Amino acid sequence: MFYSWRSLVLMAVDAILLHLSLFFALLIRFDGQIPGNYINTYWQIAPFSTIIMMVLFFAFGLYRRAWEYASIGELMAVIRGVTLGSILTVLLAYLYSGSTFPLPRSVYLLDFILRIVFIGGSRITWRLIRDNHLGGKKKSADKKVMICGAGDAGVLVAKELKSHYNGSVEIVGFVDDDHCKKNMIIQEISVLGGREDIPHFVKKHQVDEVIIAMPSVDIQVKKEILGICKNAGVKVKILPGVYDLIDGKVKVSQIRDVEVEDLLGREPVQVNMDDITAYLKDQVVLITGGGGSIGSELCRQVAHYQPKTLLIFDSCENNVYEIDMELKKSFPHLKIVPMVKNVQDRKALINTFMKYRPQIVFHAAAHKHVPMMEYNPEDAIKNNVLGTYNVAQAADMFHAKKFVFISTDKAVNPTSIMGATKRLGEMVIQYLDTISETSYVAVRFGNVLGSKGSVIPLFKKQIANGGPVTVTHQEMVRYFMTIPEAVQLVIQAGSMAKGGEIFILDMGEPVRTMDLAYSLIELSGFRPGKDIEIKVTGTRPGEKLYEELLTAEEGVTATAHKRIFVAKRGEIMSELIEEKIIGRIMRGNLPENENETQHMIQEFLPSFRSHTIEAPITANEVS
Incomplete structure (x- = not known):
């Protein structure tokens, strides 16, 4: 092993100080007049005593410590090393001299004290030199x-x-x-x-x-x-x-x-580590949409619980590559399988389940942007309903233990295609739970701050460009969570799942998007309305002013976790789901346009009405 010049200098200083400590111990013991026979004994004992000490200093890591930050911890390491070294020195000296002490006993005690003073003092002195800038020119405070x-x-x-x-x-x-x-x-x-x-x-x-x-x-x-x-x-x-x-x-x-996230007003999430570890450790875990905002954070947090294998399943090659590289660096011993595949590809899913046999499935793959899905309703059905059924059915076929479906508050009394398709996804997994040994659950929550396409990155970009910041309505209110806390609660909900539940996450108090815009402008160092204009653009297709977390008939019950609730299970329309969703999927008879999509949704949600598309979507309309 090669050591830096600092370590070599420190070792040389230690060798000198260890010799001097024994010499000064003799001087103190004999009032400055050391008898000649003890001088000879000193030269016999000092070298091997020094070697013993320095070997112990290596063992206690004294030469790997940054002594400019020396504190009580470093001083205790010195005391431990000196104490053990002094004991070994006395024992060896005693045995070497034939069951007698070659030096007076008081010399060994004085030597012990002086070594702590000299060695510990040298370290503290180095810190004092650094703290008081005696070793170089002190910079002026700017x-x-x-x-x-x-x-x-x-x-x-x-x-x-x-x-x-x-x-x-x-x-x-x-x-x-x-x-x-x-x-x-x-x-x-x-x-x-x-x-x-x-x-x-x-x-x-x-x-x-x-x-x-x-x-x-x-x-x-x-x-x-x-x-x-x-x-x-x-x-x-x-x-x-x-x-x-x-x-x-x-x-x-x-x-x-x-950041705005600092002002959300909720306590930090606390999870039950034992419960989570019990159901994730040594398991094969599949995360669909694993390269997205929620999915990639699921990958990061699941990896901490030591799964046997982590399967990252996503249709975006770049997203899969980025999270795969990140996790391999952070968790070098974890087996990670990156897969660039689409949940609409039933054969690819079957092959994945057949090969890896995932025991826990987190289904985060979805089309999530509200205005975008208003313009592409048939694709929302394919991804959010067909894709969900494909993954959920594969979980049943290959006997997965748990299936956790990531849902949204927009699935409650939906006014958008995205929300409606997520509600159909909830119905599908609740139906499958009644006929399968796999435990199927959904976790429903609101907006997450910082996710791709969410309002905060959009506001930041608009502020960086000098404004205006666009708000769709002055009274629009949303529930917000940070991505890490939402994912923590999703994983915790998975540990609590028995089957068929829709878990509702406590999103805290709703926040006006107008207030968010004001706060973000101020936190960026500007004055709202003066430096940066706020422009109200009007609500977009599918948007509601107020989001809901429960339907009128659901109600809610508490769980063991104060931030997680369970919606009371409503009627499961088994025959309708079998015929109008699963039957259509099996026959390949899915909607191909807006009218067909609306008709399919209305068979389950009669009051649902799609919005007429009159204007092309713009970049500022991503929710």
């Missing part, structure tokens, strides 16, 4: 930062800023609402006051940036702090959520601009 939150996360941020920027960032102080912390000194940084004092200290110290380091506080507190900072005219950044900091480490790259 940015002044104030940290909001003087708890563990705030202290971690302060340490990281100090070590990463080498003095080019000046931390003017903490602000914290805990009055007991006011005027305290933490990491040589003063706690200046509470959040109400932010404007005063921003002006007094000419602060350039406030970092919110309060990952576990209530969302309302974050909103208030953002409002205070906005009025103070200072830039704001934020630390990730508490679950992102579970390892106790913070990197500068994690300190980021505030």
